[in-house]
Structures are given as C-alpha cells and as structure tokens.
Amino acid sequence: MKVETLRWFNNRLEMVDQRILPAAFEYLSYYTAASVAEGIRSMVVRGAPAIGVSAAYGVALEALRLQDKSAVEFKEGMEVGFTVLAASRPTAVNLFWALQRMRKVWEGVVTQSPQEIAQRLLAEAHEILAEDIRINKAMGAHGAALLKDGARVLTHCNAGALATAGWGTALGVFRSAVEAGKKISIIADETRPFLQGARLTAWEMVQENIPVTLITDNMAGYMMAQGEVDAVVVGTDRVAANGDVANKIGTYMVAVLAKRHNIPFYVACPLSTIDLNIASGKDIPIEERSADEVKGFRDTHWAAEGVKIRNPAFDVTPAELVTGLITERGVVLQPDAQGIRKLMAG
Ligand code: MRU
Numbered sequence: 173m174k175v176e177t178l179r180w181f182n183n184r185l186e187m188v189d190q191r192i193l194p195a196a197f198e199y200l201s202y203y204t205a206a207s208v209a210e211g212i213r214s215m216v217v218r219g220a221p222a223i224g225v226s227a228a229y230g231v232a233l234e235a236l237r238l239q240d241k242s243a244v245e246f247k248e249g250m251e252v253g254f255t256v257l258a259a260s261r262p263t264a265v266n267l268f269w270a271l272q273r274m275r276k277v278w279e280g281v282v283t284q285s286p287q288e289i290a291q292r293l294l295a296e297a298h299e300i301l302a303e304d305i306r307i308n309k310a311m312g313a314h315g316a317a318l319l320k321d322g323a324r325v326l327t328h329c330n331a332g333a334l335a336t337a338g339w340g341t342a343l344g345v346f347r348s349a350v351e352a353g354k355k356i357s358i359i360a361d362e363t364r365p366f367l368q369g370a371r372l373t374a375w376e377m378v379q380e381n382i383p384v385t386l387i388t389d390n391m392a393g394y395m396m397a398q399g400e401v402d403a404v405v406v407g408t409d410r411v412a413a414n415g416d417v418a419n420k421i422g423t424y425m426v427a428v429l430a431k432r433h434n435i436p437f438y439v440a441c442p443l444s445t446i447d448l449n450i451a452s453g454k455d456i457p458i459e460e461r462s463a464d465e466v467k468g469f470r471d472t473h474w475a476a477e478g479v480k481i482r483n484p485a486f487d488v489t490p491a492e493l494v495t496g497l498i499t500e501r502g503v504v505l506q507p508d509a510q511g512i513r514k515l516m517a518g
Contacts, residue, residue: 219335312348331407416453
C-alpha cells in the first residue's frame with residue numbers, strides 16, 4: 173500500500189490523521205490556512221518535510237479562499253495566513269523554508285489578479301510535493317549504498333512516508349536499500365511520548381513487509397551492547413550551519429550510545445532542512461509541548477497527579493557525533509561548517 177500522507181482532492185487538501193494511526197486510517201479535509209496551521213499544531217500532520225508541504229498548500233488554500241476579494245483585501249488576508257502558518261510549530265525549518273518559497277512565488281506574480289496568483293501558488297504547492305518525493309528517492313539511493321546486506325538498522329521517531337510527501341527520508345533509505353535487493357532489518361525505537369516509532373514507523377514497515385522489531389527507547393543501549401545494531405539512520409527537523417542536528421527528543425541519547433559502541437550514526441537530511449542562518453545547534457528553537465503527552469497517552473494518565481512535567485519535543489545532536497549527513501546531493505561525512513557550506517554551494 174502506497175501511503176499518500178497529503179493529497180490534493182476536489183479543490184481541497186486532504187491529510188492522513190496521524191494522531192489515530194495505526195488504529196484507523198482516515199483523511200481530514202482542509203480549506204484554509206488557519207485550519208492547516210491547526211492540523212500542524214495538533215499533529216494531524218507531522219515530520220519536517222510533511223509540515224513544509226502542508227504549509228505550502230495552506231498558503232495556496234488561503235489564496236483560493238480570498239481570490240474573489242479586492243487586491244488590498246487579498247493581500248491583507250494572505251499576510252494573516254502566512255503569520256498563522258508560521259506560528260504553528262517552531263523547530264522544523266521546512267515550515268519556514270516552504271513559506272519563504274511560496275512568498276517568493278507570490279512576489280513574482282504580485283501584479284496579477286488574485287485568481288491568477290491563487291493558481292500560481294497552487295501549482296507551486298503541487299511542485300513542492302512532487303519535488304519532495306524526488307528528493308527522498310535521491311537521498312534513498314545515496315543512503316542505501318551505506319548499508320551492507322543484512323544490516324540491522326536502528327531508527328528513532330518516524331522519518332517515513334508519513335513524515336514527508338512520500339517514500340521518507342530515513343525510511344526512504346530503508347525502502348531504497350530493499351529495492352536494491354539488500355536484506356536489511358529495522359529496529360524501531362518506540363519514541364516516547366508521542367509514539368511515532370511504535371505507531372507510525374512500525375506500521376509503515378509492516379505494511380511493506382520490511383522486517384521491523386519494536387523496542388522501547390531505553391532498550392537501545394542494551395541492543396547495541398549485545399552487538400545487535402549495525403547502523404543508525406534518523407531524520408532531522410533542522411541542521412545548523414555547523415552540522416549540529418535537531419531531531420525528535422531521544423535522538424541525542426541514541427547518538428551518544430552509537431559513538432560509545434562504534435556504530436555509524438547517519439542523518440537523512442534534505443537540503444531544505446539545513447538552516448544556514450543558525451550558527452550552531454544551541455540557537456535552534458526547541459518546541460516544548462503539553463505536559464499531557466508525558467502524563468500518559470490520550471485519555472489514560474499514569475503519572476502522579478501534581479508532579480512537575482517537562483516535555484521538550486526535540487534535542488540537538490552535536491555534529492561531532494554524526495558519521496554522515498545523507499542528502500539529495502550525496503553524503504557529507506563528518507559534517508562541519510566547511511562541509512555544509514560546500515554542500516549548499518552545490
Ligand atoms: O514531532 P514530529 O513527529 O513532527 O517530529 C518528527 C521528527 O523528529 C522527524 O524525525 C523529523 O521531522 C524528520 S522527518 C523526515
């Protein structure tokens with residue numbers, strides 16, 4: 173089954189509701205920038221590239237909604253749409269990358285009628301979606317070459333088709349390796365507290381018959397010490413100019429363990445996730461989410477009432493722990509400021 177995380181259908185955006193997977197597979201419909209922003213905030217859609225693609229559609233939807241207004245009202249409404257979308261989640265830079273790209277397109281046709289602008293913005297959103305899948309396949313090919321036949325690969329969170337427009341970044345590497353005839357198996361960290369590993373990565377791999385074993389996050393060290401992990405591949409939400417990597421909370425712990433056990437630690441990273449405006453990981457904004465996510469899951473709460481709770485949703489892995497960044501332009505080994513600059517210069 174090919175997962176279409178987001179799709180354009182009957183003049184609206186449809187997104188798989190990732191909050192209820194894998195118990196149910198349902199699409200929700202979106203008509204406005206504000207509703208798409210709410211879909212991002214509430215995690216109907218998540219994963220850095222998928223957030224970027226949905227934000228691009230959010231801009232296009234807003235333009236379609238406002239296309240019969242006067243030029244002044246159109247412009248004012250669009251600015252509100254951009255602002256609401258930009259406030260939806262702070263860490264994944266793909267959100268801001270996509271909004272900037274849509275704004276540039278708008279500026280290029282700003283003298284045209286709102287109807288024409290709306291059509292141009294919609295075409296750009298379609299292009300961003302298609303491009304994302306092409307990029308993931310290119311990254312997949314580069315990354316697959318790093319995995320040996322029979323490799324047992326650990327991943328954290330979900331950097332799969334569900335986190336992108338399709339194929340995935342880290343899971344795209346696994347899909348490409350399997351397509352190239354390699355027999356690999358995946359170890360999926362459960363990924364507390366939102367359970368992207370248990371609910372989404374495990375589901376994606378099971379759907380495709382790629383062997384997958386689920387572990388809780390605190391089992392990774394044991395598995396590595398037992399010699400049961402040959403490589404780690406994860407995704408990322410933002411890479412700073414010096415190569416520091418922000419990704420789902422717990423990734424840093426996995427990277428430290430991988431270093432301790434001499435296991436290569438790779439990060440699948442489209443160029444749209446690299447933020448040259450941020451010098452190092454300490455400046456990457458880290459989202460703090462609701463205490464309810466840590467208290468329990470959905471309506472079941474197991475934590476002691478009244479306890480103080482922290483819920484940072486991401487952490488930063490220093491570049492020195494990263495064996496290589498897998499990008500659509502190839503693999504950057506031991507990423508640092510110089511390597512990243514060279515990569516971005518093409
Ligand atoms: O909070 P989430 O589910 O949006 O976090 C997702 C991740 O951390 C992913 O690893 C990252 O976005 C890369 S997705 C290709």
